[in-house]
Amino acid sequence: MNAFSYARPRAxxxxxxxxxxxxxxxxxxTDLVGLMKDGLARPQSLxxxxxxxxxxxxxxxxxxxxxxxxLTPLVELETSDALAKTMPIVRESLRDAATVQxxxxxxxxxxxxxxxxxxxxxxxxxxxxLKGGSRCFAIDGENRYHAIIGANECVIxxxxxxxxxxxxxxxxxxxxxxxxxxxxxxxxxxIAPHGKERREHSLRPGELxxxxxxxxxxxxxxxxxxxxxxxxxxxxxxxxVAAAARIERGVARDVRVIMGGLAPVPWxxxxxxxxxxxxxxxxxxxxxxxxRLLAGATPLRDNGYKVTLARELVRRALRSLxx
Amino acid sequence: MLRxxxxxxxxxxxxxxxxxxxxxxxxTLLDTLRETLALTGTKKVCDEGTCGACTVxxxxxxxxxxxxxxxxxxGKSIETIEGIAKDGELHPVQRAFIDADAFQCxxxxxxxxxxxxxxxxxxxxxxxDDVRRxxxxxxxxxxxxxxxxxxxxxxxKRR
Numbered sequence: 001m002n003a004f005s006y007a008r009p010r011a012x013x014x015x016x017x018x019x020x021x022x023x024x025x026x027x028x029x030t031d032l033v034g035l036m037k038d039g040l041a042r043p044q045s046l047x048x049x050x051x052x053x054x055x056x057x058x059x060x061x062x063x064x065x066x067x068x069x070x071l072t073p074l075v076e077l078e079t080s081d082a083l084a085k086t087m088p089i090v091r092e093s094l095r096d097a098a099t100v101q102x103x104x105x106x107x108x109x110x111x112x113x114x115x116x117x118x119x120x121x122x123x124x125x126x127x128x129x130l131k132g133g134s135r136c137f138a139i140d141g142e143n144r145y146h147a148i149i150g151a152n153e154c155v156i157x158x159x160x161x162x163x164x165x166x167x168x169x170x171x172x173x174x175x176x177x178x179x180x181x182x183x184x185x186x187x188x189x190x191i192a193p194h195g196k197e198r199r200e201h202s203l204r205p206g207e208l209x210x211x212x213x214x215x216x217x218x219x220x221x222x223x224x225x226x227x228x229x230x231x232x233x234x235x236x237x238x239x240x241v242a243a244a245a246r247i248e249r250g251v252a253r254d255v256r257v258i259m260g261g262l263a264p265v266p267w268x269x270x271x272x273x274x275x276x277x278x279x280x281x282x283x284x285x286x287x288x289x290x291x292r293l294l295a296g297a298t299p300l301r302d303n304g305y306k307v308t309l310a311r312e313l314v315r316r317a318l319r320s321l322x323x
Numbered sequence: 324m325l326r327x328x329x330x331x332x333x334x335x336x337x338x339x340x341x342x343x344x345x346x347x348x349x350x351t352l353l354d355t356l357r358e359t360l361a362l363t364g365t366k367k368v369c370d371e372g373t374c375g376a377c378t379v380x381x382x383x384x385x386x387x388x389x390x391x392x393x394x395x396x397x398g399k400s401i402e403t404i405e406g407i408a409k410d411g412e413l414h415p416v417q418r419a420f421i422d423a424d425a426f427q428c429x430x431x432x433x434x435x436x437x438x439x440x441x442x443x444x445x446x447x448x449x450x451x452d453d454v455r456r457x458x459x460x461x462x463x464x465x466x467x468x469x470x471x472x473x474x475x476x477x478x479x480k481r482r
Binding site: 004 | 324325327329347370375378385387390395438455457
């Protein structure tokens with residue numbers, strides 16, 4: 001790890017001032033410290049955000065939606081019985097995310113901004129396309145865990161468990177910098193690397209995610225999160241799916257299906273959701289939705305299994321909404 | 324206050340005692356415990372947050388000390404395997420590990436025990452599944468898991 005200077009301010013304004021001057025934000029450190037140990041991040045200075053008041057915890061004001069502070073440790077969301085009543089999919093998505101230790105350290109903002117797990121990207125000695133090199137080594141190499149759809153020059157997959165769950169409930173985020181605050185759809189945070197965009201997130205220099213908001217209307221949905229792993233614990237998703245819908249007299253409304261582990265961004269196909277609208281989420285409708293979600297999929301040498309896995313996960317998740 | 328990149332003083336509470344350690348901000352809590360404070364019960368194995376051997380408690384919660392910067396623990400309370408026995412009496416989880424034969428080589432054991440100590444503070448009567456989930460972030464290459472789970476459940480009962 002390179003040498004760096006460090007500060008842990010209490011005031012958000014002080015943290016933003018440091019970020020404007022090029023400091024890198026540290027929260028739980030579960031991703032950043034690993035990137036630094038591997039020489040993939042070499043910050044000159046770190047600004048530790050964990051001393052800042054007011055960005056931790058969650059609240060639900062009836063009628064005004066759910067607000068989750070970006071510095072909330074994942075374990076706090078996972079273990080809150082009150083949140084499990086308000087938005088059960090959050091606990092469901094976090095229960096099998098990493099380990100107790102990593103959920104204790106890791107924060108919501110850090111989870112949204114975690115970098116991909118491609119082994120070529122993570123290898124310090126490999127200058128892959130995403131790191132400024134000329135080619136992606138996974139496309140013709142070892143690609144069991146890589147993207148089957150939605151990829152351009154780089155076949156990484158979106159790794160987060162929490163993100164698909166939040167997207168299925170139309171989450172938005174607030175971003176703050178020393179220039180002010182902006183809001184955007186959480187979905188717009190994610191970039192499938194392409195052309196000059198050799199990055200996974202649209203965060204601008206000097207910006208921080210300060211909170212996640214879920215609109216009140218979305219909280220009326222039923223939702224579920226399913227995750228396929230190589231083993232039963234401590235593994236990133238091979239494929240995951242977050243599905244949500246409002247069920248009215250057995251019929252699905254406002255259907256959302258978001259997939260992780262499949263594409264460089266959380267994978268969503270509006271046409272698949274539209275086709276499920278007004279159905280009973282029967283097997284035929286689920287199969288049709290899976291066709292639309294996976295249309296144009298181009299599996300690589302080692303990851304054709306993801307197509308089969310994705311189809312069945314989509315069916316199970318949607319069926320569970322009407323069970 | 325900007326600190327580093329050179330060595331800086333960091334005030335910690337380790338196993339109930341206030342200590343000030345001197346080190347660069349890039350120094351991990353794990354290296355600080357083992358090399359500066361000679362608390363070598365906390366093990367260094369993967370050093371990248373993928374094995375759990377370095378698990379300690381920070382303000383009562385289990386974390387990987389290899390992925391934690393010591394400087395970020397200023398003012399916090401650290402508990403390690405050396406601090407859980409009291410007055411020469413093993414902690415109930417340590418006693419349960421011996422009784423259940425819950426280790427072979429023993430290298431992952433301090434981390435396993437700290438994870439279960441943290442669990443029992445939240446949940447005094449854990450089920451087998453609760454214990455399994457609590458130690459899912461602690462790899463045991465000998466495969467002592469069945470007896471680790473038994474030890475966790477029986478430690479809950481004996482407290």
